[in-house]
Amino acid sequence: MSEIIRGGQFLVKETKCEDIFTPEDFTEEQLMMRDSVKEFADKELWAHKDKFEKKDYAYTEASMRKAGEMGFLGIAVPEAYGGLGMGFVDTCLVCDYISGATGSFSTAFGAHTGIGTMPITLYGNEEQKLKYVPKLASGEWFGAYCLTEPGAGSDANSGKTKAVLTEDGKTYLITGQKMWISNAGFCSVFIVFARIGDDKNITGFIVENDSANGISMGEEEHKLGIRASSTRQVFFNETKVPVGNMLSERGNGFKIAMNSLNVGRIKLAAACLDAQRRVTSGAVKYANERVQFNTAIAQFGAVRYKLAEMATSTYAGESATYRAAKAIEDRINARFAEGNSHQEAELKGVEEFAIECSILKVAVSEDVQNCADEGIQIFGGMGFSEDTPMESAWRDARIARIYEGTNEINRMLSVGMLIKKAMKGHVDLLGPASKVQEELMGIPSFDTPDFTELFAEEKAIVINLKKAFLMVAGGAVQKFGPDLDSHQQLLMAAADMLIEVYMAESTILRTEKLAKREGEDKVQEQIAMAKLYLYKAVDIVNQKGKESIISFAEGDEQRMMLMGLRRFTKYTNMPNVVALRETITSKLVAENDYCF
Template sequence: MANTESASRTLKGGEFIIKQTNAQDIFIPEDFSEEQRMMAETAQQFVQSEVMPLVERLDNHEEGLMENLMKKAGELGLFGVAIPEEYGGLDMDFNSSLLVTESVGSGHSFPVAFAAHTGIGMLPILYFGTEEQKAKYLPKLTTGEWTASYCLTEPGSGSDALAAKTKAILDVEGENFVLNGQKMWITNAGFADVFIVFAQVDGDKFTGFIVEKGYEGLSLGPEEHKMGIKGSSTRQVFLTDCKVPMSNVLGEIGKGHLIAFNILNIGRIKLAAACLGACKAVTDLSVKYANERIQFKIPISKFGAIRHKLAEQAIRIFAVESALYRCGHDIHNKEQELLAAGKNYNEAVLEAAREFAVEAAILKVDSSETLDYVVDEGVQIYGGYGFSADYPMDRAYRDARINRIFEGTNEINRMLIVDMILKKGLKGELDLMGPAAAVQQELMEIPDFGDEDTTLFAAEKKAVEKFKKATLLTAGTAVQKFMMTLEKEQEVLMYIADMAIQTYLAESALLRVEKLVGQGGEEAHARQLDMVRVIINDAADRINKAGKEAIAAMSEPGDEQKLLLIGLKRFTKLEPFNTKEARRRIAAEMIKENEFVY
């Protein structure tokens, strides 16, 4: 099978499912430089000192409050981490921008405004703007003098973004496009100076435009009443005979989909970074409260049920973090490779992000669902106080929910994960057929019961290897069964996506721990070893369940189904592992230090 081949280079996007990665080739959070850590600390201090004291006032939409915070963040250089120096930025690498996004992630509504500005607001101009557009807008956006917003969603077009009805017609003088339409759920709309707006030129050419706040015909609806992220500005944007100069067309006419979809690839992984930051903050609060809360004359942190929750919060965070910075560095490496091959900066960044769109979608799904888990258990640890608006879990719980909808719903992203992998295979970008055929052949052979490898990580590597086979087995069967109608089998696609997600997370965590142990020894990273073993143990069960659901959905009871289920069981069977004791050890470290320590 092809995935036994080691790689001494960055794999292609989606290639993790058929090949191995060397631990020394990946980036782990422990690799961040002192400069990068100082930038992250600046962002964290800003959130703690400037944002957190104002969260109640922000939720009440006190006039100018979020706008002033954004200006302060810009003045600190937080908006320009990955912006080229010629536009006032720091020109740091992609993982640095992810780290700063993570560092502001605990700020409730603030990271929503921050990410909308630095991601989907600024990046379309950076990557698709003309030199004149970049010179005009980026320096002001980088310093926080101006703020950006992104106008894609309409009342009748959410996930189906290209069905937008906003129209753009060139006036008789040929100097301006006249825009008419309505956008909704627009973050930062209340104080944005620049709006990235998508409209249909001549009714059918989906195109991007840069629209300034002062343009006649642009108006705003009132602030939306939302379940969470109340402090972020979310309004409708109305365009009524809004004149936009020809010079403000963004990219090519009729090519707006390239802007929308490419920016979403970056937006998804940045959302994962923000979710990660929020997860860590909530777990920190959970540990502190568990140590403070006395029941039956002892802190509740001494109870096994609470320790299980604290440990599981940490374990899931560890998996997301491992995958996030692995993917971020892969994007950076691909970008450098493309630059060396002669691509310009814009092409290199966009093509690198597009290459790892599968992994970005995986991260978007799992990070948002991990945050939902973490805040839910945070409420539970706080008990009745968790349900009180006077305690921090109330806001954290409500704010978390939007992330499963932002940047494409998790359902859409699950289907995209499988669709993008299969399309890479059809285009010849990934050799899926060979490995899938090898798995099918392996089902017909007697299992190899040779001498067991007892070296460190051998069992874990074998388990991840089998997870890949389970995913290929299920995906290959789905392709054979449904062929051209597979896209209609959304439930099956989501089962397969869950298998791929668990595989990528488990492998990322394993590679991180292997690299850590190689640097510092087994004893120094004993808790990380515990975490990766729990991750793999639980991934096996989740992959098995998703695989069984998929197989039952695409085969009738009989010999074929029985063979598939036997194969699935073979690829997800592990030796028993005492996860209870591992979780207790993981929780004990945090309880001892009275904070999230991993």
């Protein structure tokens, strides 16, 4: 393995295919874990979808207990606290395959293992960890996370819930209202965020669920999707919390909340992957069975187009998610080797790749929604019926764009964090951006490059897409400086460029690695998906780049940048995307499954 790159450096450093982790690199143990999780999901969740759609909260709780008995709730928990102590890739793997059957269980699982358990594992003191984590890891107890308030959603630090120290200094009295609390109906422990006095930042507390201690709840929320996920308002009325149950230090709550979200973002991306696989497989099977005009609809070009696009976005999501998961795991392990504690290594390892976590959260949550939407369309009128799995998949997918910070927030965060990293010297954006400026002033080469090797042109295009982003981001920073934050439409357009670079590069690198291992002739469909994804990415970078440049540049500067954008989004050999889609769909239809 080469030097471990830092988060965000994918933009300015070349990554070789040998240096990334792909789903084809799973170990025997990981494949066994995957199969065990898939069996659980098929038997306990997919086979009982009707219970989840009929708001059977008790069945969600029972399924969570079974998941606990099988060890799935303790994958990321250290062995010292009753967990399996497995690596970050394993954590994402379990999250991926346990989440695709139903969004209701996926939400309960994610809320419990992530924001319900992880803050204690990573921020709790030894006494707190020994008291709470083993019960949470086994499924004896369940966790919930109380951050959001009626007036504090994306602005998490503006919460009004108060924590007042009693005169004897032994207890905090917490009073306030929390909303959209997943697992509230059956949890044993809340992670509650409240403000002490006039503190600038909120503080975290571990609060045991006890109605006799001033805790009451609203009725179950009736939601568009994730219907059997327990979601309630929680009211605290002078709820007594021992001072020993403060999580980390006073005023550290905002940091806990933000770091929990970083981990949650990549896990949310992982949680969308198997949903996409199941939707794509379901659509392929239906298209093969459904006959119109004496022909299976899988033979119609309009349907084949959709199937190819659904498979491609699924494959791209897998490629990027597992690439980032392994990068995080490598960073965690490197910090362990340097003598960091488990807490420090995990927190800093994930924090290092916060940009990639935001990118993945946006890209995969939007892809799963589009995938489910096309799934409904392939089913036609039947897709609109509750009797088919497409309808619930579409509703369940919708929340993913809101969870863990809305996609709009995450778009702005990804670019904002990258610029902050550059200012701290963690990622050299200035040097590469200056070189792009010089290139724009120079005379372009008219030589015809040699693109005989697999992906030679595609990798050259990815380098150019990076230049397009650097040109736009560099120009925007020069123009607006510290006021860039207030230009949200520009930030969002730049973020879309950044997202497409990471997703397209990850897909190409995965496929190049696979082709070297298996031989190009064996992976023609994966090659087609990588080329198809890049083709669409180039279009998006061109469109968003144009929108960005026109918003802040004028006259000669604008003309020069638009000319540069055309140069950076140009193919020498334009791919035949209809033929690429045909290659992909032929394999799907023949295998009657998402088979990659």
